[in-house]
Amino acid sequence: MDATTAPHRIPPEMPQYGEANHIFEMMQNMLEQLLIYRPEEPIPFMIDHLQQNNDNVPKIVVLGPPAAGKTTIAIWLCKHLNSNLLTTENLIAKEFSSLAAGARGHYQKAKSVPGTLLVRLIQERLREDDCVKRGWILDGIPETREQALTIQTLGIIPRHIIVLSAPDTVLIERNLGKRIDPQTGEIYHTTFDWPPESEIQNRLVVPTGILELETAQKLLEYHRNIVRILPLYPKILKVISADQPCVDVFYQALTYVQTNHRSNAPFTPRVLLCGPVGSGKSLQAALLAQKYRLVNVCCGQLLKEAVADKSAYGKVIQPFFEKEMAVPDNIVMKVLCQRLNQPDCIQKGWVLHGFPRDLDQARLLDRADHRPNRVFFLNVPLDSIIERVTLRRTDPVTGERYNARLLAGA
Numbered sequence: 001m002d003a004t005t006a007p008h009r010i011p012p013e014m015p016q017y018g019e020a021n022h023i024f025e026m027m028q029n030m031l032e033q034l035l036i037y038r039p040e041e042p043i044p045f046m047i048d049h050l051q052q053n054n055d056n057v058p059k060i061v062v063l064g065p066p067a068a069g070k071t072t073i074a075i076w077l078c079k080h081l082n083s084n085l086l087t088t089e090n091l092i093a094k095e096f097s098s099l100a101a102g103a104r105g106h107y108q109k110a111k112s113v114p115g116t117l118l119v120r121l122i123q124e125r126l127r128e129d130d131c132v133k134r135g136w137i138l139d140g141i142p143e144t145r146e147q148a149l150t151i152q153t154l155g156i157i158p159r160h161i162i163v164l165s166a167p168d169t170v171l172i173e174r175n176l177g178k179r180i181d182p183q184t185g186e187i188y189h190t191t192f193d194w195p196p197e198s199e200i201q202n203r204l205v206v207p208t209g210i211l212e213l214e215t216a217q218k219l220l221e222y223h224r225n226i227v228r229i230l231p232l233y234p235k236i237l238k239v240i241s242a243d244q245p246c247v248d249v250f251y252q253a254l255t256y257v258q259t260n261h262r263s264n265a266p267f268t269p270r271v272l273l274c275g276p277v278g279s280g281k282s283l284q285a286a287l288l289a290q291k292y293r294l295v296n297v298c299c300g301q302l303l304k305e306a307v308a309d310k311s312a313y314g315k316v317i318q319p320f321f322e323k324e325m326a327v328p329d330n331i332v333m334k335v336l337c338q339r340l341n342q343p344d345c346i347q348k349g350w351v352l353h354g355f356p357r358d359l360d361q362a363r364l365l366d367r368a369d370h371r372p373n374r375v376f377f378l379n380v381p382l383d384s385i386i387e388r389v390t391l392r393r394t395d396p397v398t399g400e401r402y403n404a405r406l407l408a409g410a
């Protein structure tokens with residue numbers, strides 16, 4: 001086989017470095033921005049993008065019907081994540097902005113802002129330093145599919161979308177109790193979230209647009225639009241029931257926005273199966289190897305093969321086998337690393353079982369840079385273990401293991 005067709009040996013450090021430093025995601029984000037903004041000077045644009053280093057800042061959209069708790073949850077998320085809340089109200093309230101002044105005019109007349117104007121206001125706001133550095137949370141925007149498409153075209157791409165949902169009847173009833181603190185903008189509720197301080201209680205105001213008919217009309221508008229928006233964000237949205245205490249909604253939302261989505265980065269599975277004897281490691285490893293085309297690495301089998309092949313390591317191991325003593329960890333590691341460093345393990349990935357058996361061995365594996373990226377512990381009750389091990393039969397020719405009960409039934 002000439003050098004051009006030989007499988008290129010990819011040192012294990014390469015894919016691990018790429019995974020550990022999110023290189024693939026970084027390059028993917030930069031490529032997205034380049035294609036969206038198509039700068040005259042790509043190199044300075046890329047340098048600036050990389051220096052911003054804001055791929056992981058919050059970029060969240062909170063959607064939901066009126067009174068679902070969008071603003072409440074968005075405010076709490078902003079405080080917890082130290083990010084910036086963007087609402088229609090605070091976007092049009094921006095001073096020294098002709099766009100905002102025009103939008104205020106529309107809002108005063110029609111209680112709404114034209115979609116294109118609103119999206120340009122968002123784009124203007126997201127370019128400001130605080131949004132670049134600390135991210136943003138859009139409350140109730142986009143309101144329509146057209147707005148969502150325009151936002152996407154401008155390169156405004158959220159990382160997480162939360163969609164709150166609750167029965168209309170609950171929302172209509174709930175909205176009647178909404179109260180707002182005009183000084184802080186904080187939202188309260190006469191039943192579910194009444195402030196303890198009498199000073200705040202006394203200054204709360206009843207917001208407009210919360211009467212039953214008004215909420216019902218907004219609900220109709222929302223249901224008409226949301227079904228056309230959601231298909232635009234298939235992989236980054238999570239629906240959370242808002243018909244539960246605010247705090248529960250918040251913690252579900254926070255957990256979601258703090259998870260990283262699976263990226264498109266090439267992923268090499270390095271699976272570790274742990275569990276007591278007879279827990280099914282070998283069986284599950286064989287099934288995983290077959291299903292995902294992984295290399296099945298059974299540590300015990302590797303040592304036996306080294307002895308059978310009378311390899312250099314095999315000759316060192318044999319005396320320990322003959323005296324039925326544990327093979328020293330450093331020797332096991334040499335045999336294991338020799339196998340894990342082979343091209344098939346690096347390119348296809350592996351499923352390892354029978355090692356590590358203790359913390360020292362686990363540390364050795366970690367130091368050898370063969371860190372698993374999926375670890376499963378097979379937890380089986382003791383009586384099942386005893387039954388399986390006593391009923392286990394091994395084919396001396398193939399080494400295959402069987403369960404005598406299953407064989408009897410076969």
Ligand SMILES: Nc1nc2c(ncn2[C@H]2C[C@H](O)[C@@H](COP(=O)(O)OP(=O)(O)OP(=O)(O)O)O2)c(=O)[nH]1
Nearest residue numbers: 276277278279280281282283388392393401402403
């Ligand atoms: N009923 C049942 N039996 C299983 C299951 N997985 C494995 N077995 C049977 C097959 C074998 O006869 C016995 C032990 O299975 P394995 O040899 O795969 O267990 P393991 O590799 O963990 O044992 P080891 O630590 O290598 O001695 O239990 C399972 O999920 N359900």
Ligand SMILES: Nc1ncnc2c1ncn2[C@@H]1O[C@H](COP(=O)(O)OP(=O)(O)O)[C@@H](O)[C@H]1O
Nearest residue numbers: 066067068069070071072178188189192245246
């Ligand atoms: N999960 C919840 N349970 C009970 N009341 C809630 C919940 N979420 C929000 N509220 C209350 O409902 C009213 C509307 O909340 P708000 O955050 O303004 O909803 P939205 O922004 O979706 O219109 C407020 O009085 C708020 O305190």
